[in-house]
Amino acid sequence: MEVKEISKDKNVIIREYLFGKEDIMRLEDKAVAELNRKNYHIEGFRPGRVPKEVYKLRLKDAFYEIYVADEAIKEVEKELDKEEFQLLLPPVIADANFTAEGGKVVVELHTEPVVKFDPTKLKLRKAKEDEVLDGYVDMRIKYVIEENAVLEPKDGEAEEGDLVKVKETVMLGEKKLRDAEEREYVLLKDDEREVVKQLYGKKKGDVVEFERAFEKGDDKIVYKYVLEVEEVYKRILPEFTDEFVKSLAIENIETTEQLKDKFRTEGKEIYDRELAESYRAQIIDQISEISEIEISEKTIERAVENIIDNLKEDGKYDSYVQNYGSEEKLVEELKNYYLNMIKKDLVVKKIAEENDIKVDAEDIKTYAERVSVEWGVSPDRAEAIIKSRQDIRNEVVMEIVESKVAKILAQQAQIEEVSFKEQEKQNEETKEQRE
Known part of the structure; x- marks a missing residue:
């Protein structure tokens, strides 16, 4: 078997795997063995014991075009498995053509394209920390007062x-x-x-x-x-005094200032957690816009074909076409979706590899503790669900990786601090002017 690279279009490599006369004879024997293993029935012969020449006479061109070609494709796939490709899609068998004299298998290899990404182009927004914490403290004090009315x-x-x-x-x-x-x-x-x-x-x-x-x-x-x-x-409503705070019997809290400090510490933990999640969401949303990628249209078309095949298999294709108004609009939307997804995935992968980002058991445990309330289960149960369900685990791992990548990228991004109090004031003034 001879391998030739016949063309390259951006990230798509087209190879030919060529089979000579000796290869064909070997493939013939493998095809016969497979046919006999499946007990292919031919009158006058015991199932599993049909000679090669009988198959050739009975199946004619199909013996080579189908059965020998299948064995050749299996050998090509084994050869591909030995190579360490970074592929976006599984190898595509574009063509297989065989006769008694020889044959070839044409393979499309959709490799990962190089993606260019400049984190300094990211523009992030964050709420003023002191403003948020002051608001949180006021809210908690108000809640405690009303709770003790x-x-x-x-x-x-x-x-x-x-x-x-x-x-x-x-x-x-x-x-x-x-x-x-x-x-x-x-x-x-x-x-x-x-x-x-x-x-x-x-x-x-x-x-x-x-x-x-x-x-x-x-x-x-x-x-x-x-x-x-x-x-x-x-x-x-009680007055917010030191005496009132003492009556709450909170451990190590006896004054209004101590209670405010406690609430501020709580608020800081929440603020940091929600800010990290906000950065992750903002960064993931912007990656596709500021990334450049050299990707072949053929890769996008193949990927969309796969998505459509899955939609048809799940019985959802017609409803998607109806939602988008036509097959053309659906295809265009799927192309945009795939391109944006690939940009995001490749950038995240690149940053993760460059910074040796991993997800360990402690990361899973921390994640489970955080989502357990939302899921309505104990932290241990949430952790067990994540570990036992591969689909959920994959999503969780990706979210954790994205969060770690976002933390790194946020350090290089442009960050604008926003005062929501000032925005609310401006909105009220604008409303008054219109009225």
Whole structure:
């Protein structure tokens, strides 16, 4: 067998694997052995014992075009397995042509293209740390104060800041979705829920009825609410003093400043974690825009063909075509999707290799602890799920690698610090001007 490289287009190499007369004789024997192993039936011969010449006479050109060609392809694939290629796609058998005199197998090798990426072109945004931490501390103090509010029953109308206890019934037609469930609502001006708005001005013993309509496709769904006011409470909020903080009985916390420091430390941990995730998302979104890649159109076309084949196999192709309006638009969208994905994957891989980034057991454990609450399981159970499910493990490993890569790239990126308070102020001024 002789190997020739006949062309190269960017990242695609076309090879011919040539088979001479002696190779063909060897392949004939392998093809016959395979046919007999499968008990190919020919009248007058015992299954598994059919001579080569009989197969040649019976199958004619198909003996070489199909069965000898199959054996040749197997040998080519074994040879390819010995080589250490960095491929985007599995090798593609583009053609196989065989006769009794010789033959060839044409192979497309879609190698990983070189990607150019300049991390200094990344533009990241981050919220002002002090502003965020101050806001977090204020929020936690407000929560603690409200959590320890003293409730005093009142006979008057419910007003801003009061807590209203109700029995709530919700009906959809004749069906009761909730039946006199006890619920509590604090009346706050920023709460846009209709049920809260309806309780302003109500007293103990009042019954409130209202409807809420929602569009679902061409249909309108109407829910009927019945609220029986059981009690209205005036909330008396404690003052935020050292005495109040002591009454909370938090270990090693006795003053307002110590409690603020505790909340600030909590907020800093959350801020750092969410900032890292924000950087990861921003960087991953920008990689494809600022990367350059020399990739053959043939690779993109082959990849899209594979995606479409998978969609058809899963019975999803027609719905995708319908969503995009035509096959042409779907194909174009899949090309863009694949190109962006490849750019991102290659850049992440390149940075990971250059910095010897690995994912170890401790990384998996830390990830499991973080997502366990979201998954509704214990950290140990989350870790077990990740380890037992290869598909989930692959996603987790990729996310961890991306996070580590993003941490490195963020050090070289352009970072803009943003004040959300100033943005809110500007938005309010703009709104006032328009009004």
